[in-house]
Amino acid sequence: MDGTFLITIAELVLKHGVPTVIDLIKTWQVDTSNISIQDLEDLKKQKPKSFRDMLDDDS
Amino acid sequence: MIRRKTIIIIAMCLVSALLMGNKCDRDDFLGATYNSIKTMDIAHERSGQVLIDLKKQDVVSAEIWERAANASDSYLAARDVLIDALIIYADSSKDNEDANKSVVTAALSRLDVIIKDILALVNTFLDNPIRI
Numbered sequence: 001m002d003g004t005f006l007i008t009i010a011e012l013v014l015k016h017g018v019p020t021v022i023d024l025i026k027t028w029q030v031d032t033s034n035i036s037i038q039d040l041e042d043l044k045k046q047k048p049k050s051f052r053d054m055l056d057d058d059s
Numbered sequence: 060m061i062r063r064k065t066i067i068i069i070a071m072c073l074v075s076a077l078l079m080g081n082k083c084d085r086d087d088f089l090g091a092t093y094n095s096i097k098t099m100d101i102a103h104e105r106s107g108q109v110l111i112d113l114k115k116q117d118v119v120s121a122e123i124w125e126r127a128a129n130a131s132d133s134y135l136a137a138r139d140v141l142i143d144a145l146i147i148y149a150d151s152s153k154d155n156e157d158a159n160k161s162v163v164t165a166a167l168s169r170l171d172v173i174i175k176d177i178l179a180l181v182n183t184f185l186d187n188p189i190r191i
Contacts, residue, residue, distance in 0.1 A: 021139055034160075035090050037150060039093065047138070047139075050131045050132055051110060054104075
């Protein structure tokens with residue numbers, strides 16, 4: 001993070017106000033919903049098909 | 060003038076505080092990585108569909124198809140490695156959390172490189188490139 005970035009943010013605050021900028025910053029946040037080990041194991045089971053399998057299914 | 064400077068300083072403090080607050084803890088990191096995998100899976104599937112359509116139209120040569128299919132196999136293998144590393148990380152004690160996080164980060168980078176290679180290949184045939 002450099003000074004230019006902070007100055008840009010400061011300019012946005014001056015131009016659009018604090019609430020707008022906070023809303024903007026919030027959109028940068030990732031989904032922080034709790035991911036359990038079960039979710040990860042489920043994700044592993046939901047393995048996508050390989051391109052070859054997709055082609056076989058398609059033909 | 061003083062007022063403007065004060066506002067700028069306050070804004071900088073605000074942004075710094077928000078950014079610090081966003082610093083990833085374990086849940087955030089797990090959530091972000093989980094979402095990345097989901098996003099890359101979508102890109103992988105979409106790429107496969109596009110390539111199969113192009114293959115049917117004989118736009119894609121057998122050589123290109125083989126390259127893409129091999130990349131897809133690599134993607135799936137790297138995905139397994141990443142999820143295994145993520146499960147170990149999720150179950151980490153405080154002592155080995157950082158080391159396990161590094162393993163996840165490396166595995167995520169590997170998956171990212173593979174999916175970007177696949178997209179680069181597919182996008183050469185598309186007017187509207189697939190992006191992640």
